[in-house]
Amino acid sequence: MASVDTNPLTVLYEQQHRWLRNWLYRQLSCSQRAADLMQDTFMRLLVSNEALEIRQPRPFLAKVARSVLSNHFRRVRLEKAYLEALQCEAEETLPDLATQLILFETLVRLDEALSALDIAVKRAFLWSQLDGLSHAEIADRLGISIATVKRHIIKAGACCMLVAQAHS
Incomplete structure (x- = not known):
C-alpha cells in the first residue's frame, strides 16, 4: 500500500x-x-x-x-x-588555489555576518578597518558619539571573530 x-x-x-x-x-x-x-x-x-x-x-x-x-x-x-x-x-x-578558495569562503561568511548587523555598525567598522577613518570622522559621518562608534566597531569586530573561530 x-x-x-x-x-x-x-x-x-x-x-x-x-x-x-x-x-x-x-x-x-x-x-x-x-x-x-x-x-x-x-x-x-x-x-x-x-x-x-x-x-x-x-x-x-x-x-x-x-x-x-x-x-x-x-x-x-x-x-x-x-x-x-x-x-x-x-x-x-598568490596563494595556492585551495587557500584562495578558503579565503573566498571566509570572505563570504564575513560578508554574511556583517550584512546581518545594523547598517551603522557595519559602516563604522568598514570605515575604520578599510578606509582608515578615525573614530571622530566616523562619528561625524554617522552623527553619533565617539563612544557609540567604539561600541559599533567592537560589536562588528566580535562578530568577525566569531566567524573566524567557527571556520578554524
Whole structure:
C-alpha cells in the first residue's frame, strides 16, 4: 500500500517546484542556475525550524526565492571583486588555489555576518578597518558619539571573530 506524504514541505515541493524553477529562470535566463537556486530555496525552508502554514504558496516561495537571489547576486559581486583583487597581485605572491578558495569562503561568511548587523555598525567598522577613518570622522559621518562608534566597531569586530573561530 502506497503511503501519502503529509509533510507540508514535501507537498509544497511536489506542487510548486516546476513553477519556482520557471520563475527563477525568468529572473536569471539560465536553466542550471535556476535549478540550483530553486533547490537552495527549498533547502532554506527545510533547515528553518518554522512550521509551514502557507495559504498562498507562490507568493511565499517567490519571497523566499528573492532572498536566495539577493544572496546569490551579492556572492557573485563579491566573487568578482575578489578575482579582480587577485589579478592585481603578482603571480608569485598568490596563494595556492585551495587557500584562495578558503579565503573566498571566509570572505563570504564575513560578508554574511556583517550584512546581518545594523547598517551603522557595519559602516563604522568598514570605515575604520578599510578606509582608515578615525573614530571622530566616523562619528561625524554617522552623527553619533565617539563612544557609540567604539561600541559599533567592537560589536562588528566580535562578530568577525566569531566567524573566524567557527571556520578554524
